[in-house]
Amino acid sequence: MEGAGPGPGRRRGRTITLLAAAAVAVLAVAGAAVLVLPTRPGRIPVHVLPVGQNINSATAIAVDGPHVWVASETDRWGGSVTELDASDGRWVRTLSGARYGIHSPTAIAADGAHLWVANGSGSVTELDASDGGWVRTRRPWLVLIQGMGLDRSAWGPVLRKLRRHFRLVLVDNRGSGRSGLPATSLDVAGMAADVVAVLDEAGIRRAHVMGASLGGMVAQELAVDHRERVDALVLVSTTPGWPFAYPMPAASLRLIAAAGSMTREVALRRHVENALSVRGGELQPSLADRLVELQRSRPVAPGAWRAQAAAGARYVGLLRQTRIRARTLVLQGAADTVVDPRNGRLLAGRIPGAQLVVFPDLGHLLFWQEPDSFADVVTTFLLASTEINKSSPAAAPGTTGRGRRVRPRHVSDDQRQARG
Numbered sequence: 001m002e003g004a005g006p007g008p009g010r011r012r013g014r015t016i017t018l019l020a021a022a023a024v025a026v027l028a029v030a031g032a033a034v035l036v037l038p039t040r041p042g043r044i045p046v047h048v049l050p051v052g053q054n055i056n057s058a059t060a061i062a063v064d065g066p067h068v069w070v071a072s073e074t075d076r077w078g079g080s081v082t083e084l085d086a087s088d089g090r091w092v093r094t095l096s097g098a099r100y101g102i103h104s105p106t107a108i109a110a111d112g113a114h115l116w117v118a119n120g121s122g123s124v125t126e127l128d129a130s131d132g133g134w135v136r137t138r139r140p141w142l143v144l145i146q147g148m149g150l151d152r153s154a155w156g157p158v159l160r161k162l163r164r165h166f167r168l169v170l171v172d173n174r175g176s177g178r179s180g181l182p183a184t185s186l187d188v189a190g191m192a193a194d195v196v197a198v199l200d201e202a203g204i205r206r207a208h209v210m211g212a213s214l215g216g217m218v219a220q221e222l223a224v225d226h227r228e229r230v231d232a233l234v235l236v237s238t239t240p241g242w243p244f245a246y247p248m249p250a251a252s253l254r255l256i257a258a259a260g261s262m263t264r265e266v267a268l269r270r271h272v273e274n275a276l277s278v279r280g281g282e283l284q285p286s287l288a289d290r291l292v293e294l295q296r297s298r299p300v301a302p303g304a305w306r307a308q309a310a311a312g313a314r315y316v317g318l319l320r321q322t323r324i325r326a327r328t329l330v331l332q333g334a335a336d337t338v339v340d341p342r343n344g345r346l347l348a349g350r351i352p353g354a355q356l357v358v359f360p361d362l363g364h365l366l367f368w369q370e371p372d373s374f375a376d377v378v379t380t381f382l383l384a385s386t387e388i389n390k391s392s393p394a395a396a397p398g399t400t401g402r403g404r405r406v407r408p409r410h411v412s413d414d415q416r417q418a419r420g
Contacts, residue, residue, distance in 0.1 A: 060118075064110035067092075067129070071105035071117055078103040081117060081127070101125045101137045121383045122208060122231045140231065141204050142166035142382065143195060147213025147237075148308045149300055151177030156294070157371035158378075165379050169207065171195055173215070175304025186307040188214075188241075188315045192221035199229060208382050209326075210234035213339065213364065214312045217241060223324045232382050233326040233351075237336055237364050239343040240350060241317030246340035251277075268292055277363035279335040287368060321350040328354040329381045331374070333362035355381070 060071040068084040079097035084090065097103050104120030114135075115127040122140030127133065142162065146154050152170035155162075162168060172179040174186055174194065182190065195218065199207065208231045211219030216238025223230045239245045255274055259267040272291045276284070328351045332344030341358070348356035357377055359366050367374040 059105055060108045062108045062110040062115075064112070064129070067110065069108055069110050069115060069129075071102070071108040073104050079105045079117075079119070081105070081108065081115070095127065100127060100134045122206070123383075139165060139167050140382070141169060141207035143169040143171060143199070143207050143209045145171050145195065145209070145211040145215030145218050146173065146176065147211075147215050148312060149176070149295070149305045151298055151300075153177070153294060153298055155367070158367050158375040161372065161375035161379065165383060166208070169198065169202065169204065171198060171215075173218070173308065175301045175307055177298065181301050181304055181307055186311040188217045188221055188311055189225070191218045191311065192225065195222060196226055196229060205229070206231050208232045208234070210236065210378065211238065212236040212367070213238055214308060217312060217315045217317070220317065220321060220324070223326045223328075224320050227323075227325055230326045233324065233328040234331065234378055234381065235328065235347055236331045237333060237339050237344075237366065238347070239315075239317075239339050240321055240347050241315040243316070244319060245317065245346060246342045249337045249340055251337040268295060274337055275364040276369060277335050277337045278369065279361040284369075291365070291368060319350060321347060322352070324351045324354075329378070330354055330356045331359070331366065331377065332356065333359045333364060333366040333369075335360075335362055336364045336366075338364040 057072045057074060058070050059073050062069045062071075063086065066086050068086045070082045070084065072080050072082065074080050074097070079102040081095045081100075081102060083092040083094075085092055095102065097105075101123075102117050102119065102125055105117050106120055107118040109116045110129060113129050115129045117125045117127070119125060119137075124138045126135040126138070128135055144152065144155050144162075146152065151172045155170065159168070171194070173191055175181045179194075195209075199205075206229055209219045209222055209229075211217070211234075213236070216235045219233060219235060220238075220240070223233050252274060255270055259270070262270065269288065269292055272288050272295070276288055276291065328348075330344050330348040330351075332341050334341050344356055344358065348354040359370060359373070362369045
């Protein structure tokens, strides 16, 4: 994990959020008034303030002594915060989102001299309530879950770009990196519980989640069974699981069957080359060399590969993906020979409002083959604030809702060397 999570016990923030929800409900009904709730619980509302400037699309409200702060979503600025005088409803000022980094606000909290605005992307903007000056914007959390036989270091090619926009939580699955194997058999639900335990330990209530291959199955479990912990979801080169999924491609099945007769070095290289398959077979030898060297330097625990493979093979997704409510992006390489590429379309079709981006010439480890394009698509999607069941051009280049197959504009025909 990188960085420290927020401290425990944010009761004041939760209380303000509950008040905001009640106030917004009245706004939706009244349409022309803002209800100001009293600061002491158990009392009826004190009075109603007339709608002032730029608060006709209010999404949250906070009351802090004589001040009323109303967060709104606006077409002009993307978002704004308006201050009202609680005594007479007088408009005081409006802070524009373009200047202060506020976009699609979902919640607001005030505490004396400080004002916090939760943005739709998951970031939090802190303002100085006395003069409206910008203090800082905290980057949203992003959890990264790797696939079979790989630890957190396998995200290396995309970390530099992702760190610019997110606070990262790098998870080692059981048997990989610094995580040991459990005494009992491994399963995807247990791996999802491990991720929740990591978030709890770090004090992180919600985060964006991205999982690749086996990690994508774990990410699906999180979004279904722990939906309150997942802001937005990115599924990479993964499958919805049995029984309603396409099976592993024949090339990988043949490789697994033959691996027992190979030396460890030969089997490792063959698996790496298979994961880096590309359309037309023009594999970059230097890229395979780098990934082989990485796996040599970070061996998995004895029996881990077999345990993780069994967990993935036993994963039964049924049609549970229809219960996912997180905003979802599915990324798939069309030349993938580890996971049947058609599973990307299945996932995007089952998850409400999901968007699918297909990299036409890339294989299973597309974040190694096109790290810059991959990071750009993921960042654009996660930083966009889009309501579920609505496609958005800002979500990812060339993306449409309900899993339409597209070619990302960022992907070039000449593959670029991945950075470590």
